[in-house]
Amino acid sequence: MSQDIATIRVTRYRPEKDGKPFFQDYKVPYRKDMVVLDALNYIKANLDGTLTYRWSCRMGVCGSCGANVDGVPKLTCASFLHEFKGRTIKVEPLTHFSVIKDLVVNMDDFMHKLVEIKPWIIKEKESPPEEGEYRQSAEELERYAQFSSCINCMLCYSACPVYGLNEKFLGPAAIALAYRYIEDSRDEGKDVRFPIVHELEGVWECTLVGECSVVCPKGVDPMLAIQKTKILGATNALKSLVMPRGGK
Amino acid sequence: MMPKVARLHAILWGVFSMGGFIAAFLLPVLIYLVGIAYPLGLWPMAGGDPTSAILSHHHIGTLFLFVTVAGSLYHGIFRFQSTLTELGLAPAKRALEAIGYLIIILGILAVAYYLLLLNPSVLSLP
Ligand code: SF4
Ligand code: FES
Numbered sequence A: 001m002s003q004d005i006a007t008i009r010v011t012r013y014r015p016e017k018d019g020k021p022f023f024q025d026y027k028v029p030y031r032k033d034m035v036v037l038d039a040l041n042y043i044k045a046n047l048d049g050t051l052t053y054r055w056s057c058r059m060g061v062c063g064s065c066g067a068n069v070d071g072v073p074k075l076t077c078a079s080f081l082h083e084f085k086g087r088t089i090k091v092e093p094l095t096h097f098s099v100i101k102d103l104v105v106n107m108d109d110f111m112h113k114l115v116e117i118k119p120w121i122i123k124e125k126e127s128p129p130e131e132g133e134y135r136q137s138a139e140e141l142e143r144y145a146q147f148s149s150c151i152n153c154m155l156c157y158s159a160c161p162v163y164g165l166n167e168k169f170l171g172p173a174a175i176a177l178a179y180r181y182i183e184d185s186r187d188e189g190k191d192v193r194f195p196i197v198h199e200l201e202g203v204w205e206c207t208l209v210g211e212c213s214v215v216c217p218k219g220v221d222p223m224l225a226i227q228k229t230k231i232l233g234a235t236n237a238l239k240s241l242v243m244p245r246g247g248k
Numbered sequence B: 001m002m003p004k005v006a007r008l009h010a011i012l013w014g015v016f017s018m019g020g021f022i023a024a025f026l027l028p029v030l031i032y033l034v035g036i037a038y039p040l041g042l043w044p045m046a047g048g049d050p051t052s053a054i055l056s057h058h059h060i061g062t063l064f065l066f067v068t069v070a071g072s073l074y075h076g077i078f079r080f081q082s083t084l085t086e087l088g089l090a091p092a093k094r095a096l097e098a099i100g101y102l103i104i105i106l107g108i109l110a111v112a113y114y115l116l117l118l119n120p121s122v123l124s125l126p
Helices: A036-047 A108-116 A138-142 A145-149 A155-159 A161-165 A172-182 A190-197 A211-215 A222-242 B004-037 B050-057 B059-086 B090-118 B120-124
Strands: A004-012 A022-030 A066-069 A072-075 A089-092 A099-101
Touching: A004 A036, A022 A036, A036 A089, A066 A155, A072 A155, A072 A211, A108 A172, A145 A172, A155 A172, A155 A211, A161 B059, A172 A190, A172 A211, A172 A222, A190 A222, A211 A222, A222 B004, B004 B050, B004 B059, B050 B059, B059 B090
Parallel strands: A004 A089
Antiparallel strands: A004 A022, A066 A072, A066 A089
């Protein structure tokens, strides 16, 4: 197989040593089937062992290899080098997160938000295992299926200008995941999740930019989840206005 | 239970969303009637422009004009407030929001006042 040479321009940054981030260029030989993550692995193995980045599955499943590739939030394991032929490929850490080292960003805020929305099925009363599984029809599954494909890669947070301006915003993936459970016919946790997603810094902060849905590598549409959650919030608020005792 | 301020915001968003939805349907009709059909002589009714005709022919016409103008105004100002967030003016947003709502209320009152002036018989509806 023929080989080309790619120039990879990577952000380097060790906050405890470097005053500010800087770029470092590396020449990487590549074949047509190689991705940006392969180039980073090549650099680490052959050119500079100090380069630091996250990865695991190499197949778009674990969600750990996200970075800004050529200015766009992408999974490095799903970005082919030949698509950038003839250009220097800039690889930078995801925007809107603080950098721990090089391409590794601090995920704490996102992790807290994920836990906050309680991403598990909540039952008012758990039934014993001998009563069997909680059943669901294909149509019921269809209502939330796409939102359960999220791999927590945080590309949507990196693409979201509102999150960039207000870190308190719950953000696209957390809301999409909350909606996934709200729409799940087996779940009974609406009363727990609604106050979280319908907080001012929940769905109402979203201004419908829509970049979250554009960059998502798994076809999740967080913007749709946010809009649907807003409709639920507005309906419930109107109900509670008309029927102060009955509405939620 | 939704927090109080969020509940108010949810209701305002509901009106914004509904206002935008309705205005998006009605505004093109109004633009066509007043801005295209009438100047080009395509307006079929003799003796008056479309606005007067709408107002004088039916109370539904008055309601049509009110919903279109008030809905568009509400939608526009609410959307403008979202733009303030996008522009990074979040700290000034609260104050500007208050001004926005004041413009909405005054605008809607003005629309209602002028429509009533043009068609006072609306008030005598059974
Ligand atoms: S919604 Fe998409 S972009 Fe956002 S974290 Fe999940 S998989 Fe990644
Ligand atoms: S390495 Fe797992 S998603 Fe890229």
